[in-house]
Every structure is written in structure tokens, then in C-alpha cells.
Amino acid sequence: ATERTLSIIKPDATRRNLTGAIVDRFEKAGLRVVAQKRIKLSKEQAEQFYGVHKERPFFNGLVAFMTSGPVVVQVLEGENAVSRNREVMGATNPAQAAEGTIRKDFAEDIEANSVHGSDSAENAATEIAFFFSSDEIVG
Ligand code: CMP
Numbered sequence: 001a002t003e004r005t006l007s008i009i010k011p012d013a014t015r016r017n018l019t020g021a022i023v024d025r026f027e028k029a030g031l032r033v034v035a036q037k038r039i040k041l042s043k044e045q046a047e048q049f050y051g052v053h054k055e056r057p058f059f060n061g062l063v064a065f066m067t068s069g070p071v072v073v074q075v076l077e078g079e080n081a082v083s084r085n086r087e088v089m090g091a092t093n094p095a096q097a098a099e100g101t102i103r104k105d106f107a108e109d110i111e112a113n114s115v116h117g118s119d120s121a122e123n124a125a126t127e128i129a130f131f132f133s134s135d136e137i138v139g
Contacts, residue, residue, distance in 0.1 A: 002077065003077070004075050005075070006076075006116075006124055007026070007116065007118075008074070009073075009115055010065075010112065010114055010116065011068045012065075012108050014069055015069050019038075023074075025102050029085075030079065031078040031084060032077045034139045035136050036073070037073055038070050038071070038072045039071060039131075040067070040069070043067055046066040058111065065112060075128055085118075086119070089101060090102060102114055
């Protein structure tokens with residue numbers, strides 16, 4: 001079925017001017033950018049967005065990293081968009097990511113891993129609503 005997922009191009013990627021190269025991977029995989037904005041996350045936004053990881057040892061570092069530069073938040077639409085996007089991104093740890101994936105080709109390490117993508121359709125709906133109002137999404 002046609003689905004939507006939330007994508008974030010992270011500060012390590014925007015810093016290295018990789019936004020277009022990453023969007024190209026999404027589009028070539030059949031995902032369509034139906035909403036997009038470049039923003040600087042506040043500490044509060046990053047803490048809230050990653051709230052599920054609050055107790056993890058990497059939480060403070062993650063929040064510092066995600067607020068260290070601009071991010072590009074996007075809604076991607078397509079057939080099975082959640083799982084398709086996860087395939088294109090590759091494993092969280094670039095050392096374990098498959099050949100040809102975004103994280104294998106671009107990520108610096110497990111934290112600065114270039115992209116975020118929703119891990120389920122349910123979380124996608126929550127994450128999309130976190131950044132976009134319905135009138136900002138044009139399918
Ligand atoms: P993301 O898919 O956005 O979800 C949580 C993020 O935390 C992850 O990508 C990484 O950027 C970061 N992170 C840092 N260390 C770890 C770790 N050990 N395990 C999982 N995620 C980590």
C-alpha cells in the first residue's frame with residue numbers, strides 16, 4: 001500500500017553538502033518527497049523527538065549531534081515507504097550496513113549516520129505530525 005514515512009537528513013550530511021545525493025537515493029528507490037524543510041533543531045525538539053531513547057547511554061551525545069547543524073526533515077511517500085526507506089538507509093551502524101546503502105556510502109559512524117527514518121507506520125504518523133501540519137504535505 002502507499003505509505004508515508006518521516007526522514008531526517010542529519011547534520012553530518014548537510015555539513016558535507018550531501019542533501020541532493022541522499023534525496024537522489026530516495027527518488028531512485030521510488031520514494032517521493034511530498035514535504036521538506038531545512039531547520040535547526042532546538043535542544044528541546046531533539047530531546048522530545050528522541051524521547052524513547054532518554055535512558056540510553058548515547059542520548060546526550062545524540063541530542064548534541066542533532067542540534068550541531070541544520071537538518072532536512074522530509075515526508076517520503078511510496079509503496080511500503082517505511083520499509084523501503086529503511087532498506088535504502090541500511091543498518092544504523094554503518095559498519096554493518098549493506099553495500100549500496102546511504103549509511104554504508106555516507107555515514108561517518110553509528111551516531112553521525114547521515115539519516116533517520118521511521119521504524120513503523122505507527123511511529124511514522126507520530127513523527128510526521130511532530131514536524132509537519134497537513135497543509136505542508138502535498139502528495
Ligand atoms: P536513528 O535511526 O536516528 O535513531 C537513534 C539514533 O541514535 C541513531 O540513529 C544514531 O544516530 C544514534 N546512536 C548513537 N549511538 C547509538 C547506538 N549505540 N545505538 C543506536 N543508535 C545510536
